[in-house]
Amino acid sequence: MSHFQSIIDKKLVSEMPRESFPGRIIIIYTESDARKAVNYLNSCKVVGIDTETRPSFKKGKNNKVALLQVSTADTCFLFRLNHIGIPDFLSEFLQNDVLKIGLSLRDDFNMLCRSNKNEANIREGNWIELQDFVPRYGIQEKSLQKIYAILFGKKISKSQRLSNWEADVLTDAQQLYAATDAWATLMIYNKLVNTQL
Numbered sequence: 001m002s003h004f005q006s007i008i009d010k011k012l013v014s015e016m017p018r019e020s021f022p023g024r025i026i027i028i029y030t031e032s033d034a035r036k037a038v039n040y041l042n043s044c045k046v047v048g049i050d051t052e053t054r055p056s057f058k059k060g061k062n063n064k065v066a067l068l069q070v071s072t073a074d075t076c077f078l079f080r081l082n083h084i085g086i087p088d089f090l091s092e093f094l095q096n097d098v099l100k101i102g103l104s105l106r107d108d109f110n111m112l113c114r115s116n117k118n119e120a121n122i123r124e125g126n127w128i129e130l131q132d133f134v135p136r137y138g139i140q141e142k143s144l145q146k147i148y149a150i151l152f153g154k155k156i157s158k159s160q161r162l163s164n165w166e167a168d169v170l171t172d173a174q175q176l177y178a179a180t181d182a183w184a185t186l187m188i189y190n191k192l193v194n195t196q197l
Contacts, residue, residue: 003138005150013146019154021179023074027170029083037070037077038093044072046099048186051108052165052178065111066165069182070100073190076179082166086112096126101189102182103130103144130185137192148184151191156184 028034041047052067068079068090079090094100094112102108105127131142141147145156163174170178 006138006140008141008146008150010146013149013155016149016153016155019148019152019156019180019184020176021071021076021183023072023076023179023183025175025179026075026077027175028077028079031084031087034079034084034087035089037079038089040075041070041072041077041093042096042098044098046101046186046189047072048182048184048189049100049102049105049108050178050182050185051111053111054164054166062111062114063166064114065108067170067178068112069178071179071182071186073183073186076183078170078175078178099126099128101128101130101185103147103185105129128189130188133189134192137195144181144184144188147188151188156180 026037028037048069048071050069051065052069053065054063056063064082066080066082068081070077070079106129109127130144130147134141134147139147139150141150145158148154148156157177157180159173159177163171165174167174
């Protein structure tokens, strides 16, 4: 029976080598590019998914989701939702049979619904929430950084988390951070499903 370490010390994680997404990052600014990306993603069996929202430092003020990241093993699409919104075909993708892996998906999902003018359009589709999935492998940690560290011995940087995701141009550091987060969920899932329980 294969069980991983259940918890990991923050200090240990901080000393690990840094991990970053090794593939292509494609930024989507227009609906036509979004359609091409979705056509490609519809051919995938499983993808990693994440969102970024501009942080709000005012109590009670929540910003809309600015970025939706969808990653395969070698390509990550960054959908600039603050530019294109959530077109119907993207909403359909979120609900279709392509398996979507994420962490804290419930929060992301609620934010997407709030960001979407046609709220009725998004219903929970084919998702796996890693926080519900990893305990069956003996992992008790809930954060992406700690789960990844347990499985791969590398750390995912969180330095860009509170940056401005609505900026006209995303910095290279933002792009890499966003892509790494979505890709890492897929890597975690793939490693676990290939582990004999």
